[in-house]
Amino acid sequence: xxxxTLIFLFVLLLTTTTRLWLAIRHIHYVRTHRNQVxxxxxxxxxxxxxxxxxDYTCAKTRLSYSNILLQAILLLAFTLGGGLNALADFWSSxxxxxxxxxxxxIISTVLLLSIAELPLSYYxxxxxxxxxxxxxxxxxxxxxDLAKQLILSLLLGIPLLFSFLWLMERMGENWWLYAxxxxxxxxxxxxxxxxxxxxxxxxxxxxLEDTSxxxxxxxxxxxxxxxxxGLFVMDGSRRSSHGNAYFTGFGKTKRIVFFxxxxxxxxxxxxxxxxxxxxxxFKHHHVIKRIISSFAMSLLFFWILGYLMEQGWFYQGxxxxxxxxxxxxxxxxxFFLIMPVFTFFLQPLSSLYSRKHEFEADKYAAQNASxxxxxxxxxxxxxxxxxxxxxxxxxxxxxxxxxxxTIRVAQLQxxxxx
Numbered sequence: 001x002x003x004x005t006l007i008f009l010f011v012l013l014l015t016t017t018t019r020l021w022l023a024i025r026h027i028h029y030v031r032t033h034r035n036q037v038x039x040x041x042x043x044x045x046x047x048x049x050x051x052x053x054x055d056y057t058c059a060k061t062r063l064s065y066s067n068i069l070l071q072a073i074l075l076l077a078f079t080l081g082g083g084l085n086a087l088a089d090f091w092s093s094x095x096x097x098x099x100x101x102x103x104x105x106i107i108s109t110v111l112l113l114s115i116a117e118l119p120l121s122y123y124x125x126x127x128x129x130x131x132x133x134x135x136x137x138x139x140x141x142x143x144x145d146l147a148k149q150l151i152l153s154l155l156l157g158i159p160l161l162f163s164f165l166w167l168m169e170r171m172g173e174n175w176w177l178y179a180x181x182x183x184x185x186x187x188x189x190x191x192x193x194x195x196x197x198x199x200x201x202x203x204x205x206x207x208l209e210d211t212s213x214x215x216x217x218x219x220x221x222x223x224x225x226x227x228x229x230g231l232f233v234m235d236g237s238r239r240s241s242h243g244n245a246y247f248t249g250f251g252k253t254k255r256i257v258f259f260x261x262x263x264x265x266x267x268x269x270x271x272x273x274x275x276x277x278x279x280x281x282f283k284h285h286h287v288i289k290r291i292i293s294s295f296a297m298s299l300l301f302f303w304i305l306g307y308l309m310e311q312g313w314f315y316q317g318x319x320x321x322x323x324x325x326x327x328x329x330x331x332x333x334x335f336f337l338i339m340p341v342f343t344f345f346l347q348p349l350s351s352l353y354s355r356k357h358e359f360e361a362d363k364y365a366a367q368n369a370s371x372x373x374x375x376x377x378x379x380x381x382x383x384x385x386x387x388x389x390x391x392x393x394x395x396x397x398x399x400x401x402x403x404x405x406t407i408r409v410a411q412l413q414x415x416x417x418x
Contacts, residue, residue, distance in 0.1 A: 004317025029392035102329025176306035280364030
């Protein structure tokens with residue numbers, strides 16, 4: 001057995017068991033604290049609501065057991081199990097051109113992986129979300145969304161994939177640098193067109209009509225030096241009763257979006273505080289920082305891929321044939337299949353970086369709106385979204401992009417006192 005095969009199996013086993021262990025810890029911790037509301041929330045969230053959030057969290061986490069195991073099984077089946085070899089041989093009998101063959105191989109693999117994970121997605125939506133009163137989707141809407149996502153993925157993904165494979169075939173040993181430039185350009189394009197061209201395919205966006213709220217928001221935006229292309233309300237209630245707010249876009253296409261479920265639940269002062277938090281991300285350049293860090297990491301990954309695709313042990317160690325020559329598409333596919341396994345233990349660093357930004361945005365909101373109103377808004381959102389107030393600390397450190405509720409509210413209370 002190849003040395004790299006042993007390394008791959010060891011890392012896959014370590015990652016899978018760690019993910020399962022974290023999930024088990026999370027359920028145990030949440031259930032242990034199920035019957036007592038944290039002190040800072042006891043005046044606003046009653047015990048039944050707290051218990052509902054605990055049960056909802058445990059249900060979602062139990063489903064993750066199946067997802068974790070399924071991902072590991074599929075990865076083994078496509079690599080050491082010979083799945084990628086079988087697909088490559090199948091397309092070889094139909095396609096001679098290396099770029100066309102590579103595109104068929106990658107697209108068919110992604111489609112098969114998506115189909116395999118579809119039952120879990122359906123169960124999450126129509127069993128768990130339905131049971132806890134969040135799902136508003138119908139089966140026909142679910143299928144329609146899948147069809148839209150598939151068509152959109154093909155329309156956007158095929159040109160990008162073609163450019164990658166063409167560059168890998170034609171640009172010599174420095175292809176990875178040209179591919180990275182193509183990746184950067186593609187992402188900037190998506191950021192620019194998403195608000196006006198992509199998002200409306202799935203939701204309806206209407207201008208904010210509440211004149212008093214609109215005036216209040218515009219005053220806050222002027223105070224913070226933020227300019228947008230408009231204030232919009234999204235019909236999030238068509239699919240779910242979860243609420244949120246965000247700003248999206250790039251440059252002149254920036255727009256602020258409120259879920260209709262959020263506007264129906266929060267008062268004007270609380271909405272202003274939530275928006276001040278989002279503007280804090282803008283003021284601290286968090287979006288730009290994340291984009292830059294993402295591009296830097298992608299450059300590193302492309303460079304690593306450029307090295308690995310020339311190494312026979314990389315293919316052989318993952319059970320892939322290198323006869324007569326290694327396939328550039330196979331290298332690209334293998335790399336992105338195994339990358340999550342090898343980078344899993346870096347995830348807490350990413351989560352820590354994100355939580356740092358959330359604290360900075362909260363502080364900005366406390367300085368430019370009201371920390372107390374933001375606390376009230378967050379408590380309502382925690383309750384309405386059935387977000388657990390007592391996550392396992394280690395599970396949270398790996399997965400949560402936002403600080404745990406108790407820590408976040410305690411910090412906001414300190415800022416409110418100041």
